[in-house]
Amino acid sequence: xxxxxxxxxxxxxxxxxxxxxxxxxxxxxxxxPLFGVILNYTKNPSDAEEILQDTLLKIIRKIETFREExxxxxxxxxxxxxxxxxxxxxxxxxxxxxxxxxxxxxxxxNDGQYVNPPWxxxxxxxxxxxxxxxxxxxxDAIQALPFEYRMPLVLRDIEGYSIKQISSLLSLKEPTTKxxxxxxxxxxxxxxxxxFEDGI
Amino acid sequence: MRTTITCRDCxxxxxxxxxxxxxxxxxxxxxxxxxxxxxxxxxxxxxxxCTEFSGQLRDQKVQIPQELESRLQSFLKQEIQKPxxxxxxQKKSHAHSRR
Numbered sequence: 001x002x003x004x005x006x007x008x009x010x011x012x013x014x015x016x017x018x019x020x021x022x023x024x025x026x027x028x029x030x031x032x033p034l035f036g037v038i039l040n041y042t043k044n045p046s047d048a049e050e051i052l053q054d055t056l057l058k059i060i061r062k063i064e065t066f067r068e069e070x071x072x073x074x075x076x077x078x079x080x081x082x083x084x085x086x087x088x089x090x091x092x093x094x095x096x097x098x099x100x101x102x103x104x105x106x107x108x109x110n111d112g113q114y115v116n117p118p119w120x121x122x123x124x125x126x127x128x129x130x131x132x133x134x135x136x137x138x139x140d141a142i143q144a145l146p147f148e149y150r151m152p153l154v155l156r157d158i159e160g161y162s163i164k165q166i167s168s169l170l171s172l173k174e175p176t177t178k179x180x181x182x183x184x185x186x187x188x189x190x191x192x193x194x195x196f197e198d199g200i
Numbered sequence: 201m202r203t204t205i206t207c208r209d210c211x212x213x214x215x216x217x218x219x220x221x222x223x224x225x226x227x228x229x230x231x232x233x234x235x236x237x238x239x240x241x242x243x244x245x246x247x248x249x250c251t252e253f254s255g256q257l258r259d260q261k262v263q264i265p266q267e268l269e270s271r272l273q274s275f276l277k278q279e280i281q282k283p284x285x286x287x288x289x290q291k292k293s294h295a296h297s298r299r
């Protein structure tokens with residue numbers, strides 16, 4: 001995300017002064033990338049729109065605290081991520097039943113061998129590329145995860161946060177964070193396994 | 201005594217394996233297991249590939265309707281005229297016609 005098209009200093013000053021033209025330009029410039037960030041946390045468009053709106057308002061309200069010597073996009077994105085987590089925790093998480101992902105684990109015999117060994121596939125997984133269809137399936141697989149697994153996975157694998165940062169953001173112990181990410185990955189892998197088997 | 205790693209152990213340790221956070225002894229034992237277990241190699245590759253794919257979702261391009269952009273602009277210009285609400289009293293969206 002670059003702010004070349006609009007001078008960062010102008011944005012910050014304009015938002016501080018509640019300049020209407022700056023607000024229009026700010027929304028035009030940032031709402032689309034912010035919507036992309038937020039959609040990683042929820043695929044419900046209505047929720048995403050509300051979070052986007054709330055995030056934009058928070059950014060304007062907090063603009064006085066932004067340190068101008070740094071790039072504004074990471075600061076804005078951090079507010080969007082924090083806001084997405086807070087919002088979904090408040091309005092959605094309670095409605096989602098705590099779910100275990102045991103079904104996504106491969107099945108093993110008593111001596112720890114695969115019941116159905118994942119081999120004999122027609123293509124090397126490393127050669128599978130992310131096309132539009134696969135990206136859609138991946139996105140759906142992530143969004144199908146229960147909230148408590150989806151959040152750590154998105155923060156780790158999409159946003160690139162550290163285990164420590166995720167644990168702090170979600171108020172989890174680090175081993176719990178790791179377990180949830182691992183189980184979420186296993187679930188996503190299981191849902192996409194036909195791509196690796198069929199070599200699409 | 202040296203214990204043998206099973207395929208189940210291998211799957212359990214994959215996250216730490218790709219993050220390079222395993223103890224050296226466990227890393228060695230897992231490497232040895234992987235060297236002689238094609239199913240686990242496949243499992244490792246697909247597991248790792250999924251995490252890489254997820255990272256590529258970061259740069260997804262999305263579109264938003266012009267109508268939403270206009271509503272957001274109007275809403276924000278209206279909202280900033282009001283004093284900030286006290287924490288805990290903030291209401292949910294006002295700009296969305298469907299709620």
